[in-house]
Amino acid sequence: MNVTAQDLSVTLDKKAVLHDVGLQVRTGELVGLIGPNGSGKSTLLKSIYRVLKPDAGLISLDGDDLYRLSPQQAARRMAVVRQESSMEVDFTVAEIVMMGRFPHKRCWEADTSEDQRICEEALSRVGMQAFAQRSYLSLSGGEKQRVLIARALAQQAKLLVLDEPTNHLDIRCQLHMLDLLKTLRVTVLAALHDLNLAAMYCDRLYVIREGRIVTSGTPEEVFTPELIRDVFGVEADVMIHPRTGKPHIFFMSERTADGRQSGSLLA
Numbered sequence: 645m646n647v648t649a650q651d652l653s654v655t656l657d658k659k660a661v662l663h664d665v666g667l668q669v670r671t672g673e674l675v676g677l678i679g680p681n682g683s684g685k686s687t688l689l690k691s692i693y694r695v696l697k698p699d700a701g702l703i704s705l706d707g708d709d710l711y712r713l714s715p716q717q718a719a720r721r722m723a724v725v726r727q728e729s730s731m732e733v734d735f736t737v738a739e740i741v742m743m744g745r746f747p748h749k750r751c752w753e754a755d756t757s758e759d760q761r762i763c764e765e766a767l768s769r770v771g772m773q774a775f776a777q778r779s780y781l782s783l784s785g786g787e788k789q790r791v792l793i794a795r796a797l798a799q800q801a802k803l804l805v806l807d808e809p810t811n812h813l814d815i816r817c818q819l820h821m822l823d824l825l826k827t828l829r830v831t832v833l834a835a836l837h838d839l840n841l842a843a844m845y846c847d848r849l850y851v852i853r854e855g856r857i858v859t860s861g862t863p864e865e866v867f868t869p870e871l872i873r874d875v876f877g878v879e880a881d882v883m884i885h886p887r888t889g890k891p892h893i894f895f896m897s898e899r900t901a902d903g904r905q906s907g908s909l910l911a
Protein backbone atom coordinates (compact mmCIF):
# COMPACT_ATOMS: atom_id res chain seq x y z
CA MET A 645 0.00 0.00 0.00
CA ASN A 646 1.48 3.29 -1.14
CA VAL A 647 0.47 6.33 0.90
CA THR A 648 1.02 9.85 -0.33
CA ALA A 649 0.14 13.06 1.46
CA GLN A 650 0.65 16.31 -0.43
CA ASP A 651 0.48 19.91 0.79
CA LEU A 652 -1.71 19.15 3.82
CA SER A 653 -2.79 22.12 5.88
CA VAL A 654 -4.92 21.92 9.01
CA THR A 655 -6.23 24.79 11.14
CA LEU A 656 -7.77 24.03 14.53
CA ASP A 657 -9.48 26.66 16.62
CA LYS A 658 -8.02 29.39 14.33
CA LYS A 659 -4.49 28.03 14.85
CA ALA A 660 -2.56 26.67 11.86
CA VAL A 661 -1.40 23.25 13.09
CA LEU A 662 -0.09 21.72 9.83
CA HIS A 663 1.49 23.78 7.05
CA ASP A 664 1.88 22.24 3.56
CA VAL A 665 2.92 18.85 4.91
CA GLY A 666 3.92 16.11 2.51
CA LEU A 667 4.99 12.55 3.10
CA GLN A 668 5.18 9.26 1.33
CA VAL A 669 5.13 5.72 2.67
CA ARG A 670 6.03 3.07 0.14
CA THR A 671 4.63 -0.44 0.13
CA GLY A 672 6.16 -2.56 2.89
CA GLU A 673 8.00 0.27 4.62
CA LEU A 674 7.87 1.05 8.32
CA VAL A 675 7.97 4.84 8.40
CA GLY A 676 8.28 6.76 11.66
CA LEU A 677 6.96 10.23 12.39
CA ILE A 678 8.96 11.95 15.11
CA GLY A 679 8.84 15.41 16.64
CA PRO A 680 8.43 17.18 19.97
CA ASN A 681 5.18 17.37 21.93
CA GLY A 682 2.61 19.48 20.14
CA SER A 683 4.48 19.44 16.81
CA GLY A 684 1.50 18.01 14.88
CA LYS A 685 2.15 14.24 14.73
CA SER A 686 -1.33 13.20 15.90
CA THR A 687 -2.98 15.85 13.73
CA LEU A 688 -1.18 14.54 10.66
CA LEU A 689 -2.09 10.93 11.50
CA LYS A 690 -5.72 11.93 12.17
CA SER A 691 -5.87 13.49 8.70
CA ILE A 692 -4.57 10.24 7.26
CA TYR A 693 -7.05 8.08 9.17
CA ARG A 694 -9.89 10.43 8.31
CA VAL A 695 -10.85 11.76 11.70
CA LEU A 696 -9.81 15.26 10.72
CA LYS A 697 -10.34 16.46 7.17
CA PRO A 698 -7.49 18.77 6.15
CA ASP A 699 -8.36 22.29 4.94
CA ALA A 700 -6.14 21.76 1.94
CA GLY A 701 -4.09 19.01 0.35
CA LEU A 702 -4.49 15.51 -0.97
CA ILE A 703 -4.03 12.08 0.61
CA SER A 704 -4.00 9.03 -1.60
CA LEU A 705 -3.82 5.29 -0.99
CA ASP A 706 -2.39 3.44 -3.97
CA GLY A 707 -3.34 6.45 -6.09
CA ASP A 708 -6.97 6.67 -4.88
CA ASP A 709 -8.09 9.86 -3.16
CA LEU A 710 -8.65 8.77 0.45
CA TYR A 711 -11.59 11.11 0.98
CA ARG A 712 -13.43 9.62 -2.02
CA LEU A 713 -13.40 6.12 -0.49
CA SER A 714 -16.38 4.97 1.58
CA PRO A 715 -15.64 4.42 5.30
CA GLN A 716 -15.81 0.65 4.71
CA GLN A 717 -13.45 0.80 1.72
CA ALA A 718 -11.01 2.90 3.74
CA ALA A 719 -11.22 0.52 6.73
CA ARG A 720 -10.42 -2.47 4.55
CA ARG A 721 -7.23 -0.75 3.47
CA MET A 722 -6.19 0.95 6.71
CA ALA A 723 -6.26 -0.07 10.38
CA VAL A 724 -5.58 2.41 13.15
CA VAL A 725 -4.26 2.18 16.70
CA ARG A 726 -4.77 5.49 18.47
CA GLN A 727 -3.02 6.99 21.47
CA GLU A 728 -5.98 6.71 23.79
CA SER A 729 -9.23 4.95 23.04
CA SER A 730 -11.77 5.78 25.68
CA MET A 731 -14.61 3.30 25.81
CA GLU A 732 -17.83 3.85 27.73
CA VAL A 733 -19.33 0.38 27.34
CA ASP A 734 -17.42 -2.65 28.50
CA PHE A 735 -16.73 -5.43 26.03
CA THR A 736 -14.73 -8.60 26.35
CA VAL A 737 -11.31 -8.69 24.76
CA ALA A 738 -12.60 -11.18 22.16
CA GLU A 739 -15.46 -8.80 21.25
CA ILE A 740 -13.06 -5.87 20.84
CA VAL A 741 -10.83 -7.88 18.49
CA MET A 742 -13.87 -9.11 16.53
CA MET A 743 -14.68 -5.43 15.80
CA GLY A 744 -11.67 -5.55 13.50
CA ARG A 745 -13.71 -7.85 11.24
CA PHE A 746 -16.59 -5.34 10.73
CA PRO A 747 -15.21 -3.79 7.52
CA HIS A 748 -15.27 -7.25 5.93
CA LYS A 749 -18.95 -7.90 6.68
CA ARG A 750 -22.33 -6.80 5.49
CA CYS A 751 -24.76 -5.31 7.99
CA TRP A 752 -25.78 -7.86 10.67
CA GLU A 753 -23.75 -10.63 9.02
CA ALA A 754 -22.86 -13.20 11.67
CA ASP A 755 -19.29 -13.96 12.70
CA THR A 756 -17.93 -16.99 10.88
CA SER A 757 -15.47 -19.63 12.09
CA GLU A 758 -12.92 -17.94 9.81
CA ASP A 759 -13.47 -14.61 11.66
CA GLN A 760 -13.01 -16.52 14.91
CA ARG A 761 -9.76 -18.07 13.69
CA ILE A 762 -8.39 -14.70 12.49
CA CYS A 763 -9.20 -13.06 15.84
CA GLU A 764 -7.65 -15.87 17.88
CA GLU A 765 -4.51 -15.68 15.78
CA ALA A 766 -4.36 -11.88 16.18
CA LEU A 767 -4.68 -12.20 19.96
CA SER A 768 -2.02 -14.86 20.13
CA ARG A 769 0.37 -12.71 18.04
CA VAL A 770 0.26 -10.04 20.75
CA GLY A 771 0.46 -12.65 23.54
CA MET A 772 -3.08 -11.98 24.83
CA GLN A 773 -4.91 -15.21 23.97
CA ALA A 774 -5.40 -16.05 27.67
CA PHE A 775 -7.31 -12.76 28.10
CA ALA A 776 -10.02 -13.41 25.47
CA GLN A 777 -12.91 -13.50 27.96
CA ARG A 778 -11.64 -10.73 30.23
CA SER A 779 -13.45 -7.40 30.41
CA TYR A 780 -11.53 -4.86 28.31
CA LEU A 781 -11.98 -2.10 30.90
CA SER A 782 -10.35 -4.26 33.58
CA LEU A 783 -7.05 -4.48 31.66
CA SER A 784 -3.91 -2.49 32.39
CA GLY A 785 -2.88 0.26 29.95
CA GLY A 786 -0.28 -2.01 28.32
CA GLU A 787 -2.71 -4.92 28.00
CA LYS A 788 -5.33 -2.64 26.42
CA GLN A 789 -2.75 -1.41 23.95
CA ARG A 790 -1.93 -4.98 22.90
CA VAL A 791 -5.62 -5.78 22.43
CA LEU A 792 -6.05 -2.70 20.20
CA ILE A 793 -3.11 -3.87 18.12
CA ALA A 794 -4.73 -7.32 17.88
CA ARG A 795 -7.93 -5.64 16.65
CA ALA A 796 -5.89 -3.82 13.98
CA LEU A 797 -4.29 -7.14 12.94
CA ALA A 798 -7.72 -8.81 12.74
CA GLN A 799 -8.75 -6.06 10.31
CA GLN A 800 -6.15 -7.47 7.86
CA ALA A 801 -5.56 -4.06 6.29
CA LYS A 802 -2.49 -3.50 4.16
CA LEU A 803 -1.73 -0.23 5.96
CA LEU A 804 -1.36 0.22 9.71
CA VAL A 805 -1.39 3.73 11.17
CA LEU A 806 -0.27 3.86 14.77
CA ASP A 807 -0.11 6.81 17.13
CA GLU A 808 2.50 5.95 19.76
CA PRO A 809 1.94 2.18 19.53
CA THR A 810 4.39 1.44 22.32
CA ASN A 811 2.72 3.84 24.75
CA HIS A 812 2.10 2.04 28.08
CA LEU A 813 4.22 -0.97 27.08
CA ASP A 814 7.22 -2.08 29.13
CA ILE A 815 10.50 -2.36 27.26
CA ARG A 816 10.15 -6.09 26.47
CA CYS A 817 6.65 -5.56 25.09
CA GLN A 818 7.81 -2.51 23.11
CA LEU A 819 10.50 -4.58 21.41
CA HIS A 820 8.07 -7.45 20.85
CA MET A 821 5.51 -5.08 19.31
CA LEU A 822 7.97 -3.44 16.96
CA ASP A 823 9.44 -6.84 15.98
CA LEU A 824 5.89 -7.95 15.24
CA LEU A 825 5.21 -4.88 13.07
CA LYS A 826 8.39 -5.63 11.13
CA THR A 827 7.32 -9.20 10.40
CA LEU A 828 3.75 -8.43 9.29
CA ARG A 829 4.69 -7.53 5.72
CA VAL A 830 2.29 -4.59 5.77
CA THR A 831 2.96 -0.88 5.32
CA VAL A 832 3.27 0.96 8.63
CA LEU A 833 3.19 4.64 9.53
CA ALA A 834 3.78 5.23 13.23
CA ALA A 835 4.31 8.26 15.44
CA LEU A 836 7.06 7.39 17.88
CA HIS A 837 8.57 9.27 20.81
CA ASP A 838 11.49 6.94 21.53
CA LEU A 839 14.16 8.05 19.09
CA ASN A 840 16.36 5.00 19.68
CA LEU A 841 13.50 2.61 18.93
CA ALA A 842 12.69 4.71 15.84
CA ALA A 843 16.35 4.38 14.76
CA MET A 844 16.32 0.62 15.32
CA TYR A 845 13.07 -0.19 13.54
CA CYS A 846 12.14 2.44 10.98
CA ASP A 847 13.16 2.25 7.34
CA ARG A 848 12.65 5.99 7.01
CA LEU A 849 11.67 8.87 9.25
CA TYR A 850 9.86 12.17 8.88
CA VAL A 851 10.69 14.85 11.42
CA ILE A 852 7.98 17.39 12.21
CA ARG A 853 8.35 20.63 14.13
CA GLU A 854 5.65 23.27 14.59
CA GLY A 855 3.50 21.67 11.91
CA ARG A 856 6.19 21.50 9.21
CA ILE A 857 8.27 18.56 8.01
CA VAL A 858 11.82 19.70 8.59
CA THR A 859 13.64 16.67 7.18
CA SER A 860 13.19 13.04 6.19
CA GLY A 861 15.39 10.11 5.35
CA THR A 862 16.86 6.95 6.81
CA PRO A 863 17.70 7.00 10.54
CA GLU A 864 21.39 7.31 9.56
CA GLU A 865 20.60 10.40 7.50
CA VAL A 866 18.22 12.01 9.97
CA PHE A 867 19.83 11.50 13.35
CA THR A 868 22.62 13.99 13.81
CA PRO A 869 23.47 15.90 16.98
CA GLU A 870 22.52 19.12 15.12
CA LEU A 871 19.05 17.84 14.19
CA ILE A 872 18.39 16.63 17.74
CA ARG A 873 19.51 19.98 19.15
CA ASP A 874 17.50 21.98 16.61
CA VAL A 875 14.26 20.02 16.84
CA PHE A 876 14.22 18.68 20.38
CA GLY A 877 16.46 21.23 22.09
CA VAL A 878 18.64 18.51 23.60
CA GLU A 879 22.38 17.90 23.30
CA ALA A 880 23.21 14.37 22.21
CA ASP A 881 25.95 12.17 20.82
CA VAL A 882 25.05 9.83 17.99
CA MET A 883 27.03 6.67 17.38
CA ILE A 884 26.55 3.60 15.26
CA HIS A 885 25.78 0.72 17.59
CA PRO A 886 28.29 -2.08 17.00
CA ARG A 887 25.68 -4.85 17.28
CA THR A 888 22.67 -3.37 15.50
CA GLY A 889 24.56 -1.22 12.97
CA LYS A 890 21.92 1.46 13.64
CA PRO A 891 22.40 4.96 15.05
CA HIS A 892 22.20 5.09 18.82
CA ILE A 893 21.56 8.39 20.54
CA PHE A 894 23.06 9.24 23.91
CA PHE A 895 21.18 12.16 25.41
CA MET A 896 22.82 14.67 27.71
CA SER A 897 21.03 16.39 30.53
CA GLU A 898 21.74 20.11 30.81
CA ARG A 899 24.11 19.20 33.66
CA THR A 900 26.13 16.57 31.78
CA ALA A 901 26.13 18.47 28.47
CA ASP A 902 28.36 21.22 29.85
CA GLY A 903 30.83 18.74 31.35
CA ARG A 904 29.67 18.80 34.98
CA GLN A 905 29.26 15.56 36.92
CA SER A 906 25.77 14.62 38.00
CA GLY A 907 26.75 12.04 40.64
CA SER A 908 25.44 13.71 43.76
CA LEU A 909 22.06 15.24 44.38
CA LEU A 910 23.76 17.67 46.75
CA ALA A 911 26.47 18.78 44.30
Ligand SMILES: Nc1ncnc2c1ncn2[C@@H]1O[C@H](COP(=O)(O)OP(=O)(O)OP(=O)(O)O)[C@@H](O)[C@H]1O
Binds near residue numbers: 657679683684687688
Ligand atom coordinates in the same frame (compact mmCIF):
# COMPACT_ATOMS: atom_id res chain seq x y z
N1 LIG B 1 -8.92 20.50 18.73
C1 LIG B 1 -7.88 21.35 18.80
N2 LIG B 1 -8.07 22.67 18.92
C2 LIG B 1 -7.04 23.53 18.99
N3 LIG B 1 -5.74 23.13 18.95
C3 LIG B 1 -5.50 21.83 18.85
C4 LIG B 1 -6.54 20.85 18.77
N4 LIG B 1 -5.98 19.63 18.68
C5 LIG B 1 -4.64 19.83 18.71
N5 LIG B 1 -4.36 21.15 18.82
C6 LIG B 1 -3.01 21.74 18.88
O1 LIG B 1 -2.31 21.37 17.72
C7 LIG B 1 -0.93 21.20 18.02
C8 LIG B 1 -0.49 19.83 17.53
O2 LIG B 1 -1.11 18.84 18.34
P1 LIG B 1 -0.85 17.29 18.10
O3 LIG B 1 -1.69 16.54 19.07
O4 LIG B 1 -1.01 17.00 16.66
O5 LIG B 1 0.70 17.19 18.49
P2 LIG B 1 1.61 15.89 18.74
O6 LIG B 1 2.86 16.13 17.98
O7 LIG B 1 0.85 14.66 18.42
O8 LIG B 1 1.87 16.03 20.29
P3 LIG B 1 2.23 14.92 21.44
O9 LIG B 1 3.62 14.43 21.13
O10 LIG B 1 2.21 15.77 22.68
O11 LIG B 1 1.18 13.86 21.41
C9 LIG B 1 -0.79 21.41 19.51
O12 LIG B 1 -0.36 22.72 19.74
C10 LIG B 1 -2.20 21.22 20.04
O13 LIG B 1 -2.44 21.99 21.20
